[in-house]
Amino acid sequence: MTIECRDRLNRRAAERGFTLIELxxxxxxxxxxxxxxxxxxxxxxxxxxxxxxxxxxRARAAHDSAIVEARPVSVWIAGAGYGFDTRSHGTWLPISEKPLRVSRWADGVTPTLSADRDRVVFDSTGLADRPLDVRLNRDGESATVRIGADGSVKVDG
Known part of the structure; x- marks a missing residue:
């Protein structure tokens, strides 16, 4: 076989492209x-x-706010979101400053509530008027926020 024939064969092999295994x-x-x-x-x-x-x-911030301002602060939880109120002159007034302004739950998040709207009040010493478990659900997943009577706030989930 001449050099010219060998070159032609090598060129043809190179022109064939990729093999099936390589692909x-x-x-x-x-x-x-x-x-x-x-x-x-x-x-x-x-x-x-x-x-x-x-x-x-945010619930911890409400707890701290009740202590610092020496007046009751409440956390309310509803199906669409949650918010915070402060007690002034015998009435509950919504708090509009960050981080305690009204917030909506993220898309798909639904809380399990005992009523249409649950409320916990932190007094001026930081104690809650009652313990509350707020269970959040989304797509079969759940997480629970526990607010203790001592004012502690913990997440299980």
Missing amino acids: MIVITIIGLASAVAVLAMPDPRGRLVDDAERFAA
């Missing part, structure tokens, strides 16, 4: 990378525990 390997690698990316993506609505932690932090 299958590339497709497998792309599939694995896609699966890893999808599993690592966070839920765009956030985690339910994050919503529970956010509510608990």
